[in-house]
Amino acid sequence: MAVDIIVPKDLWEEEVEGVIVAWLTEEGASVRKGDVVAEIMVKKVQFDILAPAEGRVRILKKADEIIRKGDVIGRIE
Amino acid sequence: MTPTREQKIWMYEHMLVSRYLEEMIEEIYMEGKTPAFNMAAGPIPGEMHLSKGQEPCAVGVCVHLKPFDVVTATHRPHHIAVAKGVDLNKMTAEIFGKATGLSGGRGGHMHIFDPDVNFSCSGIIGQSVGPAVGAALSRKLQKKEGVAVAFLGEGAVNQGAFHEGLNLAAVWKLPVIFVIEDNGWGISVPKTASTAVEHNDIRAQAYGIPGHYVPGNNPLEIFRVAGEAIARARRGEGPSLIEIETLRMAGHFMGDAEQYRPKEELAMLKARDPIVAMRTYLMTVDKMSEAEDQEIVTRARKRAEAAIAFAKESPYPRGEEALEKVFV
Amino acid sequence: MTTVTSNVRKQTIARAMAEAIAQEMRTDPRVFVMGEDIGQLGGVFGNTRGLFEEFGPERVRDTPISETAFIGAAVGAAADGMRPVVELMFVDFFGVCMDAIYNLMAKNTYFSGGKLSIPVVLMTATGGGYSDAGQHSQCLHATFAHLPGMKVVAPSNAYDAKGLMISAIRDDNPVIYLFHKALQGMGWLGTEPASIVHVPEEAYTVPIGKAATVREGRDVTIVGITSGVHHALKAAEQLEQKGVSAEVIDLRSLVPLDREHVINSVRKTGRLIVVDEDYQSYGVTGEIIASVVEADISMLKSPPKRVAYPDIPIPFSRPMEQWALPNPAKIVAAYESMVK
Numbered sequence: 001m002a003v004d005i006i007v008p009k010d011l012w013e014e015e016v017e018g019v020i021v022a023w024l025t026e027e028g029a030s031v032r033k034g035d036v037v038a039e040i041m042v043k044k045v046q047f048d049i050l051a052p053a054e055g056r057v058r059i060l061k062k063a064d065e066i067i068r069k070g071d072v073i074g075r076i077e
Numbered sequence: 078m079t080p081t082r083e084q085k086i087w088m089y090e091h092m093l094v095s096r097y098l099e100e101m102i103e104e105i106y107m108e109g110k111t112p113a114f115n116m117a118a119g120p121i122p123g124e125m126h127l128s129k130g131q132e133p134c135a136v137g138v139c140v141h142l143k144p145f146d147v148v149t150a151t152h153r154p155h156h157i158a159v160a161k162g163v164d165l166n167k168m169t170a171e172i173f174g175k176a177t178g179l180s181g182g183r184g185g186h187m188h189i190f191d192p193d194v195n196f197s198c199s200g201i202i203g204q205s206v207g208p209a210v211g212a213a214l215s216r217k218l219q220k221k222e223g224v225a226v227a228f229l230g231e232g233a234v235n236q237g238a239f240h241e242g243l244n245l246a247a248v249w250k251l252p253v254i255f256v257i258e259d260n261g262w263g264i265s266v267p268k269t270a271s272t273a274v275e276h277n278d279i280r281a282q283a284y285g286i287p288g289h290y291v292p293g294n295n296p297l298e299i300f301r302v303a304g305e306a307i308a309r310a311r312r313g314e315g316p317s318l319i320e321i322e323t324l325r326m327a328g329h330f331m332g333d334a335e336q337y338r339p340k341e342e343l344a345m346l347k348a349r350d351p352i353v354a355m356r357t358y359l360m361t362v363d364k365m366s367e368a369e370d371q372e373i374v375t376r377a378r379k380r381a382e383a384a385i386a387f388a389k390e391s392p393y394p395r396g397e398e399a400l401e402k403v404f405v
Numbered sequence: 406m407t408t409v410t411s412n413v414r415k416q417t418i419a420r421a422m423a424e425a426i427a428q429e430m431r432t433d434p435r436v437f438v439m440g441e442d443i444g445q446l447g448g449v450f451g452n453t454r455g456l457f458e459e460f461g462p463e464r465v466r467d468t469p470i471s472e473t474a475f476i477g478a479a480v481g482a483a484a485d486g487m488r489p490v491v492e493l494m495f496v497d498f499f500g501v502c503m504d505a506i507y508n509l510m511a512k513n514t515y516f517s518g519g520k521l522s523i524p525v526v527l528m529t530a531t532g533g534g535y536s537d538a539g540q541h542s543q544c545l546h547a548t549f550a551h552l553p554g555m556k557v558v559a560p561s562n563a564y565d566a567k568g569l570m571i572s573a574i575r576d577d578n579p580v581i582y583l584f585h586k587a588l589q590g591m592g593w594l595g596t597e598p599a600s601i602v603h604v605p606e607e608a609y610t611v612p613i614g615k616a617a618t619v620r621e622g623r624d625v626t627i628v629g630i631t632s633g634v635h636h637a638l639k640a641a642e643q644l645e646q647k648g649v650s651a652e653v654i655d656l657r658s659l660v661p662l663d664r665e666h667v668i669n670s671v672r673k674t675g676r677l678i679v680v681d682e683d684y685q686s687y688g689v690t691g692e693i694i695a696s697v698v699e700a701d702i703s704m705l706k707s708p709p710k711r712v713a714y715p716d717i718p719i720p721f722s723r724p725m726e727q728w729a730l731p732n733p734a735k736i737v738a739a740y741e742s743m744v745k
Contacts, residue, residue: 017112021592022417022601029413039417041592044114044332046451063598066112114593115535122536122723174536174722185538185721200540201498202470235469236501263470265446271469332593337445396728399720 003053005037005060005074007067011047018042018067023074025057037074040067051076078304080297082363084140086373088296089359091139092132092352093377095159099127101385102155102172106331114332120389121173123185128156130294130326133351134258135160137299137321138226141307147212147225149205150198151258152187157228158198163191169384175391182394183402195223203236205229206255210242213251213316224252224310231320232263234277243318247284252310254303255318260325265337281318288318294351297358324349416604417590419451421563422528425570426453426490428608430460433488436574437464439475440492449494450530450589472502476527480509483523488574493529496545496583510579511554522577526570531559532585532632532682534730535594538721544683544714546630547692549581550659556613557659559583561634562600563590565657568611576613585631585682597635614661618670622652625676625740628667628693630656633680633731636712640736649740659689664696671697675706678739680731685713710739 007018021039025031031051038049051057055076067073080088102121109119116123128135131153139160142148150157158168164179171178172186179191187200195212199205209227216223233239234257246253257277261268274280281288287309289302299321306317326346328335335343359365416424430436438456440448444467447454457465468475472493479489493499499506506527513523533542550557556578560566566584573580588600619634620641627637634655641651652670656663671677677697679690690711697709712731720726 019113019592021596022415022590022598024415024417024420024601026413026415035414036420039590039592041114042112043334044593045334045336046592063596064113115595116537116593117535117595117723123721124537124541171721174724178722182722182725183539183718183720185536187540188538188721200538201501203501232470235471235474237471237473238501264442264449266442266444266467266469270467393724394722396724399717399725399729400715403717 003055003076004072005049005052005076007040007049007069007071007073009069011069012042012045016042020061020063020065020067020073021046022063023059027057027059029057030055031057031076049073078301080140080300084300085297085359085363088136088140088300089355090373090377091136091160092296092355093374094165094380095132095135095156096129096352097378097381098159098165098169098384099129099155101381103127103331105385116332125186125331126153126329127327127331128153130324130346130351131258131260132156133294133296133299134228134256134321134323137296138256138303140300141304142226143223144194145223147195147209147223148228149209149225150196150228151205151230151233152198152200153230154187154189154198158189158191158196161196162194163189163196164193165380165384166387167191169388170391173388173391174393175388176394177387177391181398181402203229203233203238206238206242209253210246210251213246213253214249217251224254224307226254226256228256228258230263231257231259231261231268231277232271234280235271243284243286243316246316247286250313250315252313253316254306254310255316256303257318257320258323259320260323262325262329262338264329277320278318286316286318289320291319291321294321294323294349296351296355324351326350413603414606415601416563416567417601418560418563418566418584419454419589419591421567421604422452422570422584423454423456424604425567425608426574427456427459429571429574430456430464435486435488436490437466437487438490439466439468439479441468441470441494443467443492448492450584450586451591452528452584452589453492472498473505476502477505477509479525480505480513480523483525484513484521488524490526490528490574493527495541496529496531497540497543499529499545499548507552511552514578515554523579524577525579526573526582527579528582528584530586531583532587533719533726534587536721536723536726539718542719544583544681546583546659546681546683547688549583550689554579555660556580557583558613558657559585559631559659560657561588561631561655562602563604564602565611567604568609569613569657571608572610572613575610580613583631587632588635599635599638611657614658614663616657616663616666617655618652619655620651620653622650622674624650624674625678625743626652626654626667626670626674627678627680627736628654628656629680630659630689632682636731636733636736637680639733643733643737644740651740662692662696664700667693668697668700672701672704675704676743677705677709678736679709679711680736681711681713682731683714684716685711686716688713707743710743712736712739
């Protein structure tokens with residue numbers, strides 16, 4: 001079953017957009033639950049995005065793309 | 078020593094000029110930097126250290142100074158430059174990296190140099206001290222009028238340059254005043270975690286010079302203490318050290334989310350705005366009317382707007398101009 | 406270079422550095438970290454993130470702004486059996502503490518007749534390109550490499566960053582670890598995607614003093630370090646479009662310098678371009694060229710070229726700074742002028 005990789009809604013407080021700095025994995029790579037799969041930046045602060053499950057990564061939003069809280073940026077299949 | 082009404086208005090107005098200029102810079106700085114905060118992007122690239130909240134330190138000291146007096150400042154220099162009378166248009170153009178800037182775009186916001194009013198600054202912590210001591214020595218040797226004031230942050234007092242400079246100034250009895258702007262924070266490290274004493278005025282004792290601590294970020298108190306120290310230096314009686322409790326209303330640099338700073342402290346920033354306090358004081362004690370306030374506010378804002386407009390309209394230097402001005 | 410495998414775990418240089426330090430701290434209680442804003446903030450450039458949370462304030466120590474004191478203290482602690490990792494926030498700040506670095510850290514082993522070991526790692530941020538002006542943008546590669554008694558390393562990607570950090574911590578000598586801000590993977594400094602590569606989870610070493618060929622070619626050898634490697638790789642791609650096959654060497658270490666590696670490559674290609682973001686004169690570019698020429702001048706088909714920072718302080722204004730910085734176009738132009 002696929003699980004979405006979501007930017008947590010409580011990751012930062014203000015209603016501002018962020019950006020994906022880098023994916024720390026690759027399309028199709030296998031990850032464990034809790035692995036850091038991406039780094040995002042809001043203002044000058046960087047946050048880790050963790051794999052919500054074990055499986056293979058599908059990237060839906062690329063590095064440099066703009067993101068909001070709650071966005072689905074990828075999927076674990 | 079108490080300021081005249083005119084001096085108080087001067088201080089108020091120069092705080093406003095600095096604040097308006099920085100508010101405009103703040104807005105323009107973010108152009109091209111959202112949502113991806115890339116420091117290199119936008120009309121004002123690079124680091125940006127805002128001084129808002131610290132304006133009282135600048136005006137309370139500089140109101141006593143003449144253009145021939147020397148001021149050296151820090152990586153957070155705007156308020157001091159404004160109070161020292163640095164050419165506002167050329168300074169703003171410098172911050173934008175324009176050819177019309179004070180140094181033709183070579184220095185940027187951490188390297189504001191205006192020899193016409195004897196102002197300079199450095200992006201290296203504590204390095205305001207030596208040049209101020211040297212300027213004071215030069216005045217003494219040349220028997221020329223003038224004192225030197227070195228501004229530095231409370232974080233800088235743990236640099237060797239501070240201690241060496243104080244001792245040198247004291248042993249040679251030079252006309253120099255060291256002004257510590259204590260905003261409580263060295264980037265993310267609080268003063269309590271970095272400095273062994275509560276207030277740095279006590280360190281003056283180690284060099285046999287007067288030390289003063291000014292709490293409250295109050296321009297009038299700063300005026301009094303700085304006035305006495307400057308007068309003492311002008312009389313040839315040697316250096317003084319002043320630590321001023323002030324307020325960093327912004328992050329260390331723009332984009333700083335200040336996650337390290339207690340939420341209660343951040344929440345109180347606006348309530349502790351020294352410009353608001355000064356306005357209230359002027360209205361109650363000096364009977365400044367709404368109309369007079371409006372006039373001052375408008376004048377200050379117009380100066381800042383004109384400087385921004387000048388900077389925006391100015392051309393960029395050509396790339397190869399980088400090769401020029403390495404030597405005179 | 407990176408091949409798609411089933412368990413690719415990419416890291417930024419910042420993360421790779423922090424991971425390397427953490428792994429060494431877990432296995433070696435002598436390792437501790439000192440510097441400005443390296444605690445809760447995790448370092449201005451992110452390379453100590455997570456360390457304070459894991460190891461606490463005793464081993465991850467925020468310092469006052471007192472570089473002479475804490476770098477001098479690192480020398481003393483190292484001589485007494487500890488393995489300090491210290492951070493000088495910007496390499497430009499070396500001015501306030503160079504005595505502790507080059508008169509103590511670099512020389513105490515020699516002064517003791519080799520009896521004292523000074524295993525300090527001094528990590529410090531280099532590089533410009535983002536309009537931070539002349540006191541926050543320098544590389545100063547040659548300044549440190551010139552002074553005997555310190556090893557000097559400078560990674561261009563996260564794999565080397567981790568391996569070099571572990572080597573540096575385990576080395577019994579002082580190591581200057583230069584990391585370029587634009588390669589660090591901090592979004593606010595721009596991010597060079599090619600510096601974010603696969604990094605194994607386990608601890609491993611990259612040997613100090615060994616260069617790497619990061620792209621093979623026949624017609625010209627382009628030598629670089631940190632940002633220069635990425636400029637060289639991009640230039641090599643552009644040259645390939647023109648039918649020119651460029652070999653790119655990442656020096657990775659400046660001390661010891663892997664001269665043999667460069668010489669062997671030039672022996673094959675017959676042409677040499679050296680790229681460096683540090684000031685040109687008396688610098689890395691001259692040292693590399695001299696090493697090749699001293700070895701065998703006859704292997705050069707044309708005079709070597711350098712693409713380095715001009716001998717000027719780094720200007721703030723974007724058009725001036727960008728004009729002065731090395732870039733792929735300048736490397737391509739250097740090659741074209743060689744074969745004209």
